[in-house]
Amino acid sequence: MTNERRNIPLYVLPSGARGQPTDTDLARALIAGEPWAVPATWNRFAPSVYGIAHRAFGRTTDAEDITQEVFYRLFARAHTLKEPSALRSFVVSFAIRIVKWELRRRRVRRFVLLADSGELPDATAPAVDTESRQVLQRFYGVLDRLGARDRLVFSLRYLECMTLEEVAAAMEVSLSTVKRSIAHSGQRISAWIAGDPDLAAFFESRRAGP
Amino acid sequence: MTRGAEQAPDGVAAWVRAASAPMTAAQQQAGLQAVTFRLEQDRRRRVQPGRRLLVALACAGAVAGAVALGLPRLARGPGPSDAQPLTFVVEGGAIGDGGYVLSETPSGARVRFSEGTEVHLLPGARGRLGRVDATGARFAIEQGAAEVSVTPRPGARWLVDAGPFLITVRGTVFTAAWDAGGERLDIDMKKGRVSVTGPVAEGEVSVRAGQHLAVNVPRKEVVLREGEARVPASDGVTSSGDDGGGASGWAARGTSPPPAHAPVERDRGGSSAEPGVRGRLGDRGRSWTAWLAAGELDRVLADAERRGVGTVLAQAPEAELAALADAARYRRRGELARRALLAERARFPRSSRARDAAFLLGRIEEDRSGGGPRALEWYDRYLEEAPTGAFASEALGRKMTATDRTRGVEPTRAVAREYLRRFPEGSYANAARAFVERP
DSSP: HHHHHSSSOOOEEOOGGGGGGOHHHHHHHHHHTTTHHHHHHHHHHHHHHHHHHHHHOOHHHHHHHHHHHHHHHHHGGGOOOOOGHHHHHHHHHHHHHHHHHHHHHHHHHHHHHHHSSOOOOOOOOTTTTTHHHHHHHHHHHHHTSSOHHHHHIIIIIIIIIOHHHHHHHHTTTTHHEEEEEEHHHHHHHHHHTSSSSHHHHHHHHHHHHH | HHHHHHHHHHHHHHHHHHHHHOOHHHHHHHHHHHHHHHHHHHHHHHHHHHHHHHHHHHHHHHHHHHHHHTOOOGSSSSOOTSSSOOOEEEEEEEEOOEEEEEEEEEEEEEETTTTSSSEEEEETTEEEEEEOSSSSSEEEEEEEEEEEEEETTTTTOOEEETTOOOOOOOEEEEEEETTTOOOOOOOEESEEEEEEEOSSSSOOOOETEEEEEEEEEETTTEEEEEEESSSSHHHHHHTOOOOOSGGGGGGGGSSSSOOOOOOOHHHHHHHOTEEEEEEEESSTOHHHHHHHHHOOOHHHHHHHHHHHHHHHHHHHHHHHHHHHHHHHHHTHHHHHHHHHHHHHHSTTTTTTHHHHHHHHHHHHHSSSSOOOOHHHHHHHHHHHTTTTTTTHHHHHHHHHHHEEEEEEEHHHHHOOOOOOOOHHTTTHHHHHHHHHHHH
């Protein structure tokens, strides 16, 4: 059997420098309408966009929907991308714009309907226990009380660990606006958590350690 | 902004970050299919108004011509240039939202088109039907294998998406498999020719009848081999200097049953080892590997039991042991799968399958109550034996989560750091970052 297999011709096709296309290659391929560019762009950036959306909304289904929406719009408008080398920031700014738009839409709906779905978000975190899941759900309930801009600033600063300057650039607002928003949202969230005995006790116990 | 004012939410935010789950491979695949489906729908909507006008003009011209010349031209059968889209039926399944093909039978779902083309999703595979028009259709394999048989017609246009790859087809017969977790593409050509484009290949790769294409995206490896895929993984591995995780080595160990590229023909004329148990099972000359590829899992298990599991484990060739282990895993018969994998390792200790078996044994142990520590041992062993193997990223990621469950924060953090160092963009990278940052 081994001898027979040795006779099988084998060709290894070098993948060359384009084995992993750069962001610029990807952007150019998207603009040119190359069929492979759509899945390649998705595979490269979708996990990041999903992470941003998941941390902003705290719900898996929302994160999936937002991610799809971001890329659907992105691919439909790929030809408008002016700087191919800035594909990553193009994707992130696109994602943030859609997250902001969705947060605003939901806040308006909550004013009208009291809640987007009538319930607190079903925050999902498969790796944590039931208590943690409940805490996460209540935490996103707290975040829901913030305005869309404050919430997104908080999310980008604390959950995405962006610098203040990065947040300002991503939100297309001034640095001082970001600082005001951070101060405002931070104080309010701290106060709301302190006013919720369960949440406060949970985070206090985390701070104290096991 | 003082740091003190930011201090309060910091601990909360770190905890929320740690609790946030990364996007899974399945979510990634499903999302991509949903997006491409919407884009395709848009494209169709944009094209249709113009097409309707052209079709109307063409029909009017054809009728006028037929009447004028008295020729029965309209009696001919439909061709790709006709505007009438193909129709299709789904056997053994149904079409769900977004074109998702839902299999309802153990043998998988078949999509049969009106001009004779057929796409058979093999058991365990998931797929999605996109564009369908007069020239053909676009079908996406989300996970697993599909047998595609396209009826040749002039002007036909059939496209098959498999992960980031696009397979352009004319008239041909082939099996394509995509492993979303391992990012591996496998194409077995039976008739005709297809061209494959994707991020790893330099331009188009043309695959003709009798050839087998294997692409491993993480390793940026493209292997085109003569003689279909009737060669077990270890062949290509040896020839190309692969360590066992090469593109050609994945198929029998995918997360779904592999494509039909069993070592049937070559085994028949191959070594003389154990002729009585070597998979020539007296049924049209088909092997367990071929049964597995056809989704006949129970048949493999029943035959192993009929012959005696102990005898099979002691005497069957490596490919058959692997088929038995896979069939048992798919049927959730963990103990039988474990015994088959242990037999693989004991009897063929230097093969690539034996190395893969270490990873699979870890998976099985993880599913067993209290199996965490043993799972860790197997993952460690796999990472030691195949540090750059096809499952290395997943083994280390699973080791990280298993460590979290069994050994606590600090050991998990160490594994997470190692993961980020080796696979900074791996599917467990977000989880690893969360573990590193966890207070």
